[in-house]
Amino acid sequence: METPEQIRDRLLARFPGAQVTVVVNGSPSAQHSLLVDAAHGREMAGFLRDDPVLKLDQCSNVTGVDWPEKEVVETRKTTVPDPAGGTPKIIEEKSKRIEPGCLEVVYHLFSVALRHGPVVLRMRTGNRTDAVTLPSLTPVWRSCEFQEREVFDLFGVKFDGHPDLRRILMWDAFKDHPMRKDYVEPDDYEWEPTPHGDVLAKAKKHFPAPAAPAAAPTPPTATA
Amino acid sequence: MLGSGILQGLAVTAKNFLGSYHDPARYTTVEYPEVKQQLPEAFRNFPFLVTENATDPMGTLRCVACQICEKECPPQCIFIEKSKDKKPDANGKLQIYPVVFAIDTSVCMSCQICVEVCPFDAIKMDQVYEIATTDRFDALLLNREQLAKPNEYFHQIHPTEAAEVDARLAADRKAAEEKAKAAAAAKAALPAKPAPAPVAKPAVVPPPTAPQSPGPAA
Amino acid sequence: MQDLSPGGAHVRAVHDEFHGDLLEVSMGPHHPSTHGVFRMVVTLDGERIVKLKPVFGYLHRNHEKLGEGTSYLGSMPYTDRLDYLCSMTNNWAYAVAVEKLAGLTVPERAEYVRVILAELTRLLNHTCLAGFLMQDCGCSGTPLMYAFREREKILDLFESLSGSRMMCNYQRFGGCRVDPPADWLARAQTLVDGYTAFLDEFEALLTGNEIVMARTQGVGCMSAALAVSAGVTGPALRATGVAHDLRKVDGYGVYPRFNFRVPLGAHGDVYDRYMIRVLEMRESVGILQQALAGLPGGPIMNPAAKLRGFRPKAGEAYGRIEGPKGEIGFYLISDGSPNPWRYRVRPPSFINLTILEDMCLGHTVADAVIILGSVDIVLGEVDR
Numbered sequence: 045m046e047t048p049e050q051i052r053d054r055l056l057a058r059f060p061g062a063q064v065t066v067v068v069n070g071s072p073s074a075q076h077s078l079l080v081d082a083a084h085g086r087e088m089a090g091f092l093r094d095d096p097v098l099k100l101d102q103c104s105n106v107t108g109v110d111w112p113e114k115e116v117v118e119t120r121k122t123t124v125p126d127p128a129g130g131t132p133k134i135i136e137e138k139s140k141r142i143e144p145g146c147l148e149v150v151y152h153l154f155s156v157a158l159r160h161g162p163v164v165l166r167m168r169t170g171n172r173t174d175a176v177t178l179p180s181l182t183p184v185w186r187s188c189e190f191q192e193r194e195v196f197d198l199f200g201v202k203f204d205g206h207p208d209l210r211r212i213l214m215w216d217a218f219k220d221h222p223m224r225k226d227y228v229e230p231d232d233y234e235w236e237p238t239p240h241g242d243v244l245a246k247a248k249k250h251f252p253a254p255a256a257p258a259a260a261p262t263p264p265t266a267t268a
Numbered sequence: 269m270l271g272s273g274i275l276q277g278l279a280v281t282a283k284n285f286l287g288s289y290h291d292p293a294r295y296t297t298v299e300y301p302e303v304k305q306q307l308p309e310a311f312r313n314f315p316f317l318v319t320e321n322a323t324d325p326m327g328t329l330r331c332v333a334c335q336i337c338e339k340e341c342p343p344q345c346i347f348i349e350k351s352k353d354k355k356p357d358a359n360g361k362l363q364i365y366p367v368v369f370a371i372d373t374s375v376c377m378s379c380q381i382c383v384e385v386c387p388f389d390a391i392k393m394d395q396v397y398e399i400a401t402t403d404r405f406d407a408l409l410l411n412r413e414q415l416a417k418p419n420e421y422f423h424q425i426h427p428t429e430a431a432e433v434d435a436r437l438a439a440d441r442k443a444a445e446e447k448a449k450a451a452a453a454a455k456a457a458l459p460a461k462p463a464p465a466p467v468a469k470p471a472v473v474p475p476p477t478a479p480q481s482p483g484p485a486a
Numbered sequence: 487m488q489d490l491s492p493g494g495a496h497v498r499a500v501h502d503e504f505h506g507d508l509l510e511v512s513m514g515p516h517h518p519s520t521h522g523v524f525r526m527v528v529t530l531d532g533e534r535i536v537k538l539k540p541v542f543g544y545l546h547r548n549h550e551k552l553g554e555g556t557s558y559l560g561s562m563p564y565t566d567r568l569d570y571l572c573s574m575t576n577n578w579a580y581a582v583a584v585e586k587l588a589g590l591t592v593p594e595r596a597e598y599v600r601v602i603l604a605e606l607t608r609l610l611n612h613t614c615l616a617g618f619l620m621q622d623c624g625c626s627g628t629p630l631m632y633a634f635r636e637r638e639k640i641l642d643l644f645e646s647l648s649g650s651r652m653m654c655n656y657q658r659f660g661g662c663r664v665d666p667p668a669d670w671l672a673r674a675q676t677l678v679d680g681y682t683a684f685l686d687e688f689e690a691l692l693t694g695n696e697i698v699m700a701r702t703q704g705v706g707c708m709s710a711a712l713a714v715s716a717g718v719t720g721p722a723l724r725a726t727g728v729a730h731d732l733r734k735v736d737g738y739g740v741y742p743r744f745n746f747r748v749p750l751g752a753h754g755d756v757y758d759r760y761m762i763r764v765l766e767m768r769e770s771v772g773i774l775q776q777a778l779a780g781l782p783g784g785p786i787m788n789p790a791a792k793l794r795g796f797r798p799k800a801g802e803a804y805g806r807i808e809g810p811k812g813e814i815g816f817y818l819i820s821d822g823s824p825n826p827w828r829y830r831v832r833p834p835s836f837i838n839l840t841i842l843e844d845m846c847l848g849h850t851v852a853d854a855v856i857i858l859g860s861v862d863i864v865l866g867e868v869d870r
Contacts, residue, residue, distance in 0.1 A: 071801020071820065072589030101714050105804065105815055105832040152804050152817070152832075156714050156730045162804055187717025190840050198548075213543035213869060222548055273694035280691040281628055296635055308646035310664070340794065342560035379563030379655045384663075385794055393649065 077164030113145035312393035522865030553829030583805030583816035660791025720812025725751035
C-alpha cells in the first residue's frame, strides 16, 4: 500500500487548493494519519474509495476525539547585550497562550478488495462550541451512518449531509454530549442513597479529586 | 423426498429424549439445592482477606493497607483506611494495618485485579456463592471482620495457588532473615565508629525483599 | 430530529407511495425476539414492512468513557461485558490494540492459547446463535437447549481456566494470565474431538429441515456491494460471497500457520448466514485440532510486560481481530498517562445493524424477527 505521504501528494495533485497533512503517530504501531480540511473532505473520501490503486471500499471505524482548549506557557529568552560592554543580560519572558480546542473525527479506512489498510483520515472542527460542522461521509460509505450519529450524540459534531442525524445512544431529550472531556456527570443516577454512593463519597474525600480536563494533551502535531 | 428432513430431525430429538434416561452426556443438569456441582479450583467470586492465624484474625491480617488494590480496582468498590500506629504482624514485624477495609460486593465485578496487583498475597478470591440477602445495602457492604478468612481456608479452596504462595512467602522470609543476618554480621565486623548512638536494633528487619511495592502507578 | 410520530413526514411519504393504510408498530424493547432491550419502530403496510428504524441505547453505560477513566489494565474486565458471549475474543482484541500501541510482543505459547480460546469462543457463539435463530423461527426450545448443552461444556472449560464462565478477564498485555495445565488441555481435546459429532447431530436436526429452509431461504438478502459499503463484517459479510476473514487478511497471531478454509455464501440470505456459521464451526474444530497438537512450551507472558504502572508513550493504535460476530477493533490514543486519552470500541454487532432496514424492507414482521436473529447481535455490545 502507498505511504501516507504518497497518498497526500496524490490528493493534493487531484484537489488543488485542498489542505492535506500527514499526522505522525509516535507509537510503535506507526499508523500515521491524514488530516484533511473539511471543505474538500467528502470529495477526497470519494476519491479514496474509487481510486483503483487504493480502493478503500470499507470504512471500518468512525469515532470522535475531543481535544479541549489548553493553556500553554511559553518561555522566551532574549539576550540583551550590555551597552557598557559587560556580560549580556538574559531576559526571560513568559507568555501564556490558549491553544484552541477542537473536535476531531477519525475514519479508519480499509480495502476489502485489495486487502490493505488502514488509511486513517481525520477531520477537525473549528472549535468546540459553534463551528462544529463537518461534512458527513455517509454518502460515501454507508457504514458511517450509525457511527456518525454516535459521534453526533456523544461528542456533538454536526454532520452536514447526513440523512438522519439524531441521537442514537442517549435519549432524545438529553442535553449534553457525554464523551466530551468537560462533561459533568450527575451526582447520582439513582434516586435512593446506596452504600456505593457512600463508599464513593468516602473515597473521594480520601483521594484529592483528579484534576479532570485541565491537563489536556496537545493534538498530535501535524507536519506538512 | 419432502419431509425427510423433518423426519430426520425427529429422529434426533427422539435419540436425545431416550438418551437422557441412560446417557449422562445427554442428561447434564444437576438438581441444584440438593446436589451441588464441584467448583473448579480457579473459580472466583468475591475477594477475601487472608489471615495467618484463625484465633486472632484481626491481628494477623496479611494486608498492610498499602491501598494498591483500592487504586487499581476498576469499579472502585474497595475502601481502606490506614492505621496511624503499627502493630506486629504474624511474623512479629511492625506493620501498618487497615483500620477499615470494606468491599462493596454490590459493586464488585469479581475481576480479580485486586488479587493480581497485591504484592503481599493478602487478598484472594473466595468461592462462596450463596450470598443472597434481604438487605441490598448494608448486608452487601462487607467489612474487615467479614472479609477475613484464615490461610487454611485458602488452602482448602485454591490448594495449588495457596501452596505456591506459602512456598514463595517462606522463601522470602528466609531470604530476608539471611539478609538481616548478613547485615548484622557486616555491622558487627565493622570497627565501632564514634557511636551512631541508637544502633539499629536487630529486631528491625530490613525491608522485605518480597515484592516491595514500587509505589503507586500514578 | 426526525419526526417519528404517526403521520409524520416520512410516513406520509411512504403512504403516498403505497396507497394503503399504514400502521406504525413499536417492536420491543421488551420483546423476546429482540435479543435484549432493542426496539424496532416498524411501519407496516398490511403485514409488509415499509420502514424500519432500530432504536437502541437502553443498555448504554458509556463504556468508552469508563475506559478513559480507568487504567489500561482496568478496562480489561469491562471488555468482557461488551459482547458477553465472547469475552475471550473481546479480551484478545483489546490486548492486540494495546500491544500495538506499546510495541509489546507475545510469546508463542500465549498466541497458541489465544487461538485455542478464540476458536472455542467461536464454537460457543455460533452454536448459541443457531439455537437463538431457531427460537426466533418459532422452533421453541429444543435446538436452543441442545446448543446450550454444548455451550455449557465450553463454559466449564473457560471457568476452570480463568475462574469465570462468561466474564473471563483472561488475556493480558503481552500474554495470558494463567498457563493452561495439561489436564485442561486434555479436557479441551476431548471436547474438540466430540464436537464434530454434535455438529452432525445438530445439522441433521436443522440444516435439511424443510420448514427451516422455507422460513429462511430468500429472506433478508443483502448484496455484497452494500454489505462492504456498510461495514458489515463476519459471517454476515461472508454469506454474501465476499472472502473477507481477518484471520486470513491480517493473519494476526499464529493463524497463518493453520490450514483452514473460509466458507462463503452465495445469496446473503438468512439461510446462508446460518450455513456459514455451521461451516465455520467445522473449520474451527480443524484449527483447534491443529493448535492443540502444535501447542509449544515456554512462557505464557512476555516478561517485559508490566501489570501495574503501564504507560505507553504518546501515540495511537487501531487493533482488530476477527471476532465471532465480525471485526472487533479497539482504537486507543495514549497521551503518555496511565489512562488512555481515547478508548474506542468498534463493535461489530452495532455496525452490522446499519442495514437492518434494507434487509427487512418488503418482508413480514415474522421475517424481521429472524433477520434480526441472523445478524447476531448482543445488546451489551450494541449499546456499550
